[in-house]
Amino acid sequence: MEKDIQGPQRLGPLTPLVGEWEGNAGVDLSYHNEDDVTGETGYFEKAVFRPIPKQENGKQSLEGLTYHMTAWRHGEEAMNPFHDEVGYLLWEKATGQVMRAVVFGRGIAVLQGATAQPRDRAIAFKATPGDPSFGILQNKYLLERAELREFTTTFTFNADDSFSYSSDLVLKLAAQGGKEMHHTDRNTLHRVKSHGGAEG
Template sequence: TRSNLGPLAPMAGLWEGVTGVDDHPAADGTERDSYVERYDLSPVDRQTNGPQLLYGLRYHTHIVKPGEIETFHDQVGYWLWEPEVQLITFSLTIPRGQCLLAAGHATPDATTFEVSATRGSPVYGIVSNPFLDRAFRTVAFRLVVTIGPGDTWSYQQETTLQVADRDEPFSHRDRNVLRRIGQSGPNPLAA
């Protein structure tokens, strides 16, 4: 239930962000795109792994460029809260053949928290298909969330890429402010 979601509780719901900014690699350096995002976070029933207890939100975010209908980015996963150790775990899967599991500690009432993952980590790592691993190798991921006033939250995301034809790593950055446009339903056991 929402009361057990710790710092994730304010994020449950349907959100829209219209001020998204994406700085990504391009042939001649860096390209900047604006984007519009719809982010749906729904509570799930508690999960157990033996003595480990997790509460969470299943999410789907869909991103388009302003005025367009074609998908610019699509992503699914879970935000999980483990109260016993005050740990947030974030999973991400995209239809380009990549997934990751990131984590970070936070207090139950935190309004800012961070999760991170590193390529090669056996627990909080990044896995890509062979093409992405060769051409745009993701070596690190960092996501900072800030719960704002008045039914808003924002994020700043940095994905460190090793692009095949570049000597230096590239910092791919995304950021957006999301405003609540709807409520999520209760988790199945609470319905």
């Protein structure tokens, strides 16, 4: 049996993400304001992950990706998307720390943190409001009506060259008397294009 020889994994556990992806099995569980109900919505999604130059903060060295993910509800693929996010995924080799810096078009900015080794097949991120390192910023309306209390996300790299993610956003909803609910999303995306020049 031949030994599986792999490249240097310059991007560490983020290496498998490089390229362009599509997934049609998305499921969004959320509160629907118009109907005052909580329900599931299916969606189609596109994602692009591209390497960025090495980032250096003094003695800290970070490798990473810039990314863009956009989703359309099933049946609305020719219309405006219902979700759009842009951000960075960063990995610090010295500590195994992984960061997801993301901005959502709803007026939300998040820095999630995780720990992962270079060839790990899953990365579990977490952020909570008020955390000085891995926190959540949200606009004033959300603080009053749909306060974000916690945000966890897991990326899983599958054997068939796909990757899956699941996210759980804990919200305190004024419309439901201040009760907490879990706004969840999950999807599996398949690579449709690889970007040359990435080390694997």
